[in-house]
Amino acid sequence: MSSGAAASIRSRSGGDGSREGGTGGRPSGGDSPGGPSPSGSPPPSGSPPPSGSPPPSGSPPPSGTSARDERSSSRGVGRPADASHNSADQVPRIDKIITTIGVKRPSYGKAGRSLKVWTNHFQMKIPGTNIYHYDVKLTERVWIEIISPTGKTLPIRLNMEIFKRLQFDVAPDVFTPRAVYDGRKNVFAARELPFPSGSQEFSFTLTDTTSSGETAEDGERRRGGKIYKxxxxxxxxINPEVLSRFLQGTQSHDNAVPTAITALNVVIRMEPVMHYPFNVRSFFTNRETADIGAGMVLWRGYFQSVRPAIGRMLINVDISTAVMYMPGPxxxxxxxxxxxxxxxxxxxRRGLPDRELIRLQRHLSGVRINIEIPGQSSAARRPARPIKKLTRAGADExxxxxxxxxxxxxxxxxxxxxxxxxxxPDIVCIELASGAIIPMECCTLPEGQIMRKQVPPDKMKDVLKFATKRPPQRLQSIREALxxxxxxxxxxxxxxxMEVSSNAAVESSARVLDPPTLKYGQxxxxxxxxxxxxxWxxxxxKFYRPATIKRWVVVVYEREQQFNMGTARAMVRNLLDALVAAGMVVNDNDPVILYxxxxxxxxxxxTAGKRCIEKHGGGAGPNLMVIVLPESSADYYQAIKHFGDIQRGVATQCLKSYKCKGANKQYFSNVxxxxxxxxxxxxVIPDARSVPALTDPKNPTIVMGADIMHPAPGAHGRPSFTALVGNLxxxxAKYVADCRVQTxxxxMIDDLESMATAHIAMYKKYRTGVEKKFPADPKRLIFYRDGVSEGxxxxxxxxxxxxxxxALANNNVEAKITLLVVSKGHHVRFFPQKREDADRSENCPAGTVNGFTTDDLQSLTFxxxxxYAxxxxxxxxxxxxxxxxxxxxxxxxxxxxEGDFDLTESGTHLELSDAGHQLEAYRANFxxxxxxSKKLMYFT
Incomplete structure (x- = not known):
């Protein structure tokens, strides 16, 4: 959005149905405020009032508490504006400029050829009566905590179980008709609940049956039960008139709108989450499964989300995939x-490495187990309980x-x-949160537990194969999902x-943009x-601007029996052929090869660098190091990149040995x-004539991309990492990057000002020093922000x-800012209605858009x-x-x-008291x- 405007713009929602792999994702629609526009529909008339205006007649007063945005809670904690960054002598307060979010778009694109598509949405009727929103506080008190009662956050699964008990058994007369619950903080009811003064507290006990495999003391403790409050x-x-006005473009996007949409989402998800395993937006059934080994099984699932569109409300439905723990022993x-x-x-005692034990413990921590002694009845089984950790000795020790x-x-x-x-008796045991130790052979995993850890890299191929469906089959599965x-x-x-149409998926008009003309070198x-x-x-x-390899070396970490000197020299010849074919200059055709x-x-x-210097009789070291790695080499890769990018500033290119042996020309061309x-x-660059908005010499442009990566779920003490990338x-076409560590x-990105200030300075220096272009200052800054939810x-x-x-002011630059949010994790899919409109994979053609922005913005984004280099x-x-x-x-x-930092995707699990110290250690050692490296595209 332009500085001073408030429209939110998303990336194209391409059909790409066959490329979806994995679960979850932030949903986004084709048009602001969120869904695909009706076929051929014009923009709604009327402009939304500014947020400071009185609410329209019939709408509720602004609420002090709105529903917690589910997308925001799944992504991380958003940081509020810091007054220290908005002093009066710097930039005026942003709330003086931006008055609302979701204002009507200024225009629609017209470029490209038109086609008709199906999209994975179904029309729904919104409620006609008020919805009542309740804040929930749910705690448990175990009998032993009566002396010193403490509250703690409970898992969503248990929260849903408690609320079900409350609604159906404890107070069924109060919850008639049934209310819905999001598992966290929000309950929505179709009628006002009969509470005095608008609030009420319930207290009741959930008792557990006796379980085999525990001490008598454990059983005695349990008989007291747990008191849940x-x-x-x-x-x-929530007045549904707010939603009706919003869909027609006459209501601004204030707190009432996302709260109402959240309420409808909770309503449609309540039924499945009561019966199936679920994550935030999807639930999964065992109707279609695949065993991928390593104790994992894939389940097909269904994603659903209420999405506002222009003039109507839709439900976005998609298929999804979850990795489950294999049930059984x-x-x-x-x-x-x-x-x-x-x-x-x-x-x-028999050789299980300590490292493997830790890896297994991470994999199994939090997984719920049943205690079943072989050959004995399990009729009195207690509900499954989570694993805390594995023991470091067997049951006989x-x-x-x-x-x-x-x-x-x-x-x-x-x-x-x-x-x-x-x-x-000598194998490791399971330790529960109560301290009870259970032998592994007495433990089984119940069905339907989602694995919330990172999927092992060697299993991703299996996951993608299961998750991938060609577009026609995907659309059929979505229709069958009803x-x-x-x-x-x-x-x-x-x-x-609420009613949902059972008719065919929504039809929509789309356009296929003309691709840009690309320019290669002399x-x-x-x-x-x-x-x-x-x-292509x-x-x-030939490359538009080929680089020169002055000196280079090849280091082989594969065994010589698997990758001998003859194979290495053949690889060098093939690589040289590809380098020369692309126009690159290579000053050394016989590099040092070191095993x-x-x-x-x-x-x-x-050593390899010194050997290179010795070969050339002194002077500088190599400016390229090619490293051949064995198949399992993640740890080696980190060490190599740390050496090249951080310590020495030398380009490194890693190759897998099995790919190099007998590889064709295409492989080396990609390298x-x-x-x-x-x-x-x-x-390669885009030809200036095909994208004038991007390459206008009178309006030099900086294009930036920013993203944040958060630690794995359940990992405490791990930082988040931020990145800013921009062209010079x-x-x-030539980009440089900066990376930082933060809370x-x-x-929100803490160091964005610092990173952007440095980048703008580099842009100006490159423009004058390398390109010899004056004036040096950019006139436009286009900022693509990834990883941001609608909330x-x-x-x-x-x-x-x-x-x-x-950052612009720090460089004495005056430039217009266009800020765009990229929602690449959405579940919007387009399916061409005619076979002749599809590409070879039966997707919509590349460049298909659904009415986002003006033609210039669409074409430069495309x-x-x-x-992409x-x-x-x-x-x-x-x-x-x-x-x-x-x-x-x-x-x-x-x-x-060599440092003592766990950076694996499975995450670290620390006590919260230790997490703060660990986080500071990550900061200090970054x-x-x-x-x-700062001047080059080291990250490619």
């Missing part, structure tokens, strides 16, 4: 994860003192008390007066090309795409836009999707956004591999880029 307080009355799950056979592999003073091992206890002699969703039979929808047989179906190739083309052990990466890379930009070259050249899960749009304007303004095809988001995402994901390379 639920406090409900009326905080708002936990020993089988553990062995599958570790890729071992036989339970004895789980014994530390772990001992405790019983009430009578007798000390016994866990193995002896099970034989004495349960008449069960353990088959594998049978599972069963909106017509939901008592919750009936109570709220000597190309085809210097300019127009991509077809979003792809490097045949007979070494990956356990001493720093030393071996140092060369990365090498050229790492050494300062430019692969007037062709918007964990904070969504955080206003926060971006309040907190990040002023930082960009100050052009930026074609200058690592491929010869258009990508789904602008290149700077893609780069920012990569920079965030590689933030771990800023830490020394190493900046080498000065040379």
């Amino acid at each position: 639920v406090r409900l307080k009326l905080v708002a009355t 936990i020993i089988d799950v553990a062995l599958g994860f570790l890729k071992q056979r036989g339970p004895h592999a789980l014994s530390l 772990l001992s405790f003192t019983m009430r009578d003073g007798q000390t016994v091992t866990v193995a002896q206890y099970f034989e004495m008390t349960h008449n069960y002699k353990l088959r594998w 049978d599972v969703l069963n909106y017509g039979q939901s008592e919750y929808l009936k109570h709220f007066g 000597g190309s047989r085809q210097p300019t090309i127009t991509p077809r179906d979003g792809a 190739n490097m045949v007979d083309k 070494d052990r990956p356990q001493r990466i720093y030393d071996s890379l140092q 060369v795409l990365k090498i050229n930009v790492k050494l300062g070259g430019i692969n 050249d007037h062709e918007t 964990s899960r904070q969504e 955080e749009f206003k926060t971006v304007l309040d907190y990040e836009l002023p930082q960009l303004k100050r 052009a930026l999707c074609h200058v 690592r491929s010869t095809r258009s990508v789904s988001v602008p290149a700077p956004v893609y780069y920012a995402d990569i920079v965030c994901s590689r933030a771990k390379n800023h830490y020394s591999p 190493k900046p880029l080498h000065d040379q």
Whole structure:
């Protein structure tokens, strides 16, 4: 959005149905305020009133408490505006300029050819009566806490169970008709609940049955049960007229609108979350599954979200995928994860490495188990309980003192008390939160537990294969989802007066933009090309600005038996051919080839550099190091990148040995795409005539992309990482990056002003020093912000836009700012109605849009999707956004591999008291880029 305006603009919602892989994602629609526009519909008449105006007649007064935005809670904590950044002598307060979010768009695009598409939305009728919004406070008190009562946050699954008990058993007369609950802080009711003074507290006990496998003391403690306290307080009355006005464009996007939409989302999700495993926006069934090994199974699921569109309300429905823990004996799950056979592999005494034990513990922590002693009845089974950790010894070594003073091992206890002699007494055991120790052979995993850890890299191929469907099959699955969703039979929808159309998916008009003309370098047989179906190739083309390899070395960390000297020399020849074919200059056709052990990466890379200097009789070291890695080499990669990008400022290119052996020309051509930009070259640029809004010499433009990466769920003490990427050249093809560390899960970027200030200065220096263009100052700054939910749009304007303004002012630059939010994790899908309108994969053609913005903004965004340096095809988001995402994901390379920092995606699990100290340690040990790396596209 332009500085001073308030329209939010999203990236194109391409059909790309076959490319979806994974679960969740932030939904977004085709048009502001959120969904695809009706077929051929014009923009609604009338302008929304400013947020400071009185509410329209019939609308409720502004509420002091609005529903917690579910997208915001899943992304992280948004940071409020800091008064210290808005002093009177700097930039005027943003709320004096921006009055509302979601104002009517100024115009619609017209460029391109038109086509008709289906989209995965179904029309719905909104309620006709008020909805009552209650704030929920839910705590538990265990009997032992009566002496010193404490409250704690409960998991959503347990919250839903408690609310179900409250609504159906404890106070069914109060909750008639049924209310809906989001599992956190919000309850919505179709009628005002009969509470005195608008609030009421309920207190009741959930008792657990006795479970086998525990001490008598545990059972005695449980018989007291847990007392749960639920406090409900009326905080708002939602008038559906607000939504009707908003859909017609006569109501501004104030607090009442997202609260009402959240209420409708909770209503449609209430029925499935009561019966199926679920995450924030999807639920999953075992109707379609796939066993992918390693103790994991995939389940098909369904995503659903209420989306406002122009003049109507829609439900966005999509298929999704969850990775589940394989149900059954936990020993089988553990062995599958570790890729071992036989339970004895789980014994530390028999060689289980400590590192593998820690990895398994991370994988299993939080997973709920049932206690089942083999051969004995489990009729009195207690509800499944979560694993706290694994023990560091077997049941025959772990001992405790019983009430009578007798000390016994866990193995002896099970034989004495349960008449069960353990088959594998030396393998590690399960420890529960209560401190109880349970042998693994007495534990099973119940079905339907979502694995909320990072999917192992070697399983991603299986996940993508299961998740991927060609567009026609995907659309058919979405239509069939209505049978599972069963909106017509939901008592919750009936109570709220909501109806969902069972007709075909919504039809919409779309346009296919013309692709930009791309320009290659001198000597190309085809210097300019127009991509077809979003792809092209490097045949007979030279880089627009080829780099020079002055000196280089090859380091091989694969065993020589697997990758011998002959293979290495053949790889060098093939790589040289590709380098020369692309126009690059190579001053050394016979580089040093060094074999070494990956356990001493720093030393071996140092040695390789010295060998290169010795070969050339002194002078500078290599400006490129090519490293050949074995198949499993994630740790090596971090060490190599830390050496090159952080310590030495030398470009490094890693290759997998199995890919190099016998690879074709296309493989090495792809490698060369990365090498050229790492050494300062430019692969391709958009032709100035095809994208005048981006390359206008009278309006030099900086294009920036920004993103944030948060730690894995459940990881405490890990920081978030931020990245800013921007172009230096007037062709918007040469980018540099900056990466910072900040408070964990904070969504707004703290150091944006500092990073942007440095980047604008680099842009001016490059423009005058390298390009010899004057004046040096940019006239426009286009800022693509990734990783922001709809609930955080206003926060971006309040907190990040002023930082960009100050960064310009710090460089004495006056430039117009256009801020765009990129929602690449949405579930909006387009499906061409006619076969002739589809590409070869049956998707909508690249460049399909659904009426977002003016033609200039659409065309420049689409052009930026074609200058991604690592491929010869258009990508789904602008290149700077893609780069920012990569920079965030590689933030771990800023830490020394010898340091004591856990940067694995499975996350660390610390006590909260220790998390603050750990976070500060991450801050202190984060190493900046080498000065040379700061000038290059090291991240490609």
